[in-house]
Amino acid sequence: MHVVVCVKQIPDPAEPGKLEADNTLDRSGKLILDESDSYGVEMALQLVDKAGGGEVTLVSMAPNGETGGLRTALAMGAAKAILVSDDALSGAGALDTAKVLAAAIKRAEPDLVLAATESSDGYTGTVPEQIAALLGLPSITFAKEVAIDGQTVNVQRQTELGYDEVTTQLPAVVSVTAGVVEPRYPSFKGIMAAKSKPVDELTLGDLGIDPSTVGAAGAGQEIVAVEDAPAREAGEIIEDDGEAFQKIVAFLDDLKVI
């Protein structure tokens, strides 16, 4: 069983985000594995284990040949990674990203492609489904449980009212919600092993993609303004002296919700 997991390397969400002069997200600092992706990596490792063999390949797109986040996922147990890095990809939209990842995934010929439902920085939430469409594969989004049965994948898919049981044939693309599995912490052995695991670094040219069709040049959208959102009026902040609960009760009273 060969599983590809799409992973994104993002600026640390704990740090305040910044925009570049061209209004793209500043990605010049250290990039880390998007925590949302650790669930897909963990699930892939578990599915390969259950299948009794196979491997997990990571596919990622990042500027400047960044591999920091990939090493984290390799340390968890993925076997290898494909990284697409190309200056022409600055300003890429979701569809461009999907085109690049789909081309990279095609090379890996997986039985199953896993991804997070959305990244923690751009959060468009459309890339996994776009990848599936580009590869002509069936897809199931918002999986909270995934099981493989021969050539079939069975998924519990989150819905507004509860969940649906959804089934389709492999190969397929499945996006998983956060919290579906408990991502393992990389062991020391895993971290050491990750340093020498293969990362295949590719450019757009290697994938046969014309740079003028992706990135800012091909995005089909243009940022015309970035404005400060109207700020909320500053509230009253008090230190609890044991009686602060009365402030809360009075506040709720004023609003007539009790």
Next chain:
Amino acid sequence: MALNRIWVYAEANDGTVTPLTLELLAKARTLGDTVEVVYGGGDADAIAATVGAHGASKVLATGDLGGSLPGVPVASAIAKAVQDGNGPDLIMLGTSYDGRDVAARLSVALDKPVITNNIDIEADGDSVVVTEPVFGGTKLVKTKFTAGNPYIALFRPKSFVAEEAGGGAAAVETLEVTDAGAAKVTNRHVEEATGPKLDDAAVVVAGGRGLGEAEKFEMIETLAKLLKAAPGASRAIVDAGWVPYSYQVGQTGKVVKPTVYIAAGISGATQHLVGMKGSKNIIAINKDPEAPIFSVADLGIVGDVHKVLPKVIEALQSR
């Protein structure tokens, strides 16, 4: 060229049109001359009166999807109409589980971008500009479509206010599906929920990692019950498995705009703020005076939730 024709992707549960669909219709009416809905299902007649009353003149329906997830078949039907020259200028979809699937499949079928997470849209002659909040809603990014129509845009829930327009029932027409899709729903599970729904509760009481352990979420449930509120949660404790995903408020999860939002032990990560910052009044309780949640709080208590919450509960119980 103004927007002559707008399509809104309509969703319904058991024949009841979702609030998100009606919100989009209210905005669509202000932008275009003709507003029609696209519907993936066999019960289009059941929604025709409601969407008509909200301004749609037609329901373009795929017919029964035979259990398929809507992404593939609905997108194939829209793409066929566009390729036949019968498409709209703009397609508006809600950020829902199925709305994102349809928008994503459609963007590939038409090779056009989909702009996501929007909270507003303006049309001025040829130019269509959508607004998306970033960095926890502190900045608004305005993006113009440059690839030619139809434009595809996804909107967050509660971006617009639903309002009836007084129209008669919409006419039902068929939209031809060219790809039935291979992912099939075999069974549906409805999780029983008691009390008000998180989406439309007047009061929401939400808990986060500051609660310390799963058992302490009981305090949130108790306070919620006393206030006839819906309990909510930050992503951190949903990820930790303390409460189900359906409790999650934030960028992933639900967008809420209640009269009062009480955040207990929630630091206020960007991902959470996006989902609750539109609340009319926000009360925050957190140990860390530097927690970002205090930047949006109307009343902020720097203190221990384990001490403050039980006292609030006791005070309310004794009334």
